[in-house]
Amino acid sequence: MTENVEGGIPVNFVYTAGIAGEEFLRGLKKGKILGNKCKCGLSYIPPRLFCEDCFSMIEKNFESPTIGKVFSFSVANVSFDGEKITPETIALIDIGESKLMHRLNIPGEKVRLGMKVKAVFKPAEARKGSINDIKYFEAI
Amino acid sequence: MSAKKSETEKFMGTPLEKESFEDGSVILTEWEPKLWYSWSTGKVVGKFLSELKAGKIAAIKCDSCKRTLIPPRMFCEICFSELKDWVYVKDTGKVNTFVISKIATDRSPLKEPKIAAVIDIDGSDGGILHMLGEVNPDDVKIGMKVQAVWKSQYERRGEITDIKYFKPIGD
Secondary structure: OOOEEEEEOOOOEEEEOHHHHHHHHHHHHOOOEEEEEOOOOOEEOOOOOEOOOOOOEOOEEEEEOOEEEEEEEEEEEEOOOOOEEEEEEEEEEEOOOOEEEEEEOOOHHHOOOOOEEEEEEOOHHHOOOOHHHEEEEEEO | OOOOHHHHHHHOOOOOOHHHHOOOOOOEEEEOOOOEEEEEOHHHHHHHHHHHHOOOEEEEEEOOOOEEEOOOOOEOOOOOOEOOEEEEEOOEEEEEEEEEEEEOOOOOEEEEEEEEEEEEEOOOOOEEEEEEOOOOHHHOOOOOEEEEEEOOOOOOOOOHHHEEEEEEOOO
16 A cells, blocks of 8 residues: 655745845855944844844944854754754854854864864865855864 | 945845846855655555556445545545445546646746646546646646546556546547
8 A cells, every 4th residue: 555655845945145144155255254343332243234232234344253262062963854964063153253153073072162263164266155165163 | 236226225225136146246045945745645545546556546435425436535524424435437537627837836937838637537426636638728628528648557656646647538
């Protein structure tokens, strides 16, 4: 007897990052991590067009260091789709003015909060203007 | 970015043209979530699908309502009797209703329009939703006689698509 029917639902999408997001992605392509800072003092990485705290338009951009400290981390054992994957360490990295979420190439059991890490970019010709232009952060 | 300056200033947005998605002027992030599913067919639909694999259309009879139901189900939705009496029906029928579709399920345009139809199966009191083929969309008529065109026995997998489509057979 036929017991199961299997299929899939195609839901492809294309996302454009908007004015501030586009600038961030173009920065990554050049090997830079860009952020911006509101006049109220709040900083954003990735940059935002408007401050989510005071709603002002943010105009002051800055280039962030690519070195930071692990602020928080988690180990993912399954992908977005729920499939088992080689464990991946995901961390929130404090890079001075603000924090950025990215991958660490360090196994979860060796990660310590506060440990110093730096961004490892893909070679320039392989960068596409994507958050994955940074391969991962590695320990220094 | 192919932005019209005045509009950008006015609305604080970036109008995108169709070309913006093709000429590389805007960075695009593409993603496709995997939405796989698997559903359990249950006893009756499971048998119906297995019979399709064998190249036959199986229906189920309700003795108290005197109806032959297709697609088959476990209980009669009118008299609630449990149904067990399987019969085979022909793979011919009549178009009950149809629609001509020019877009796919993901809204992409189709080169050739597809015709979906509910086909009342001969010798039964029900119909199945399927595709029509070997027919010009303009020539499809309600009540038109059609017959199933099957995949070869090697290609059939116990799915409704084991029938490729229904084609007109004339009067």
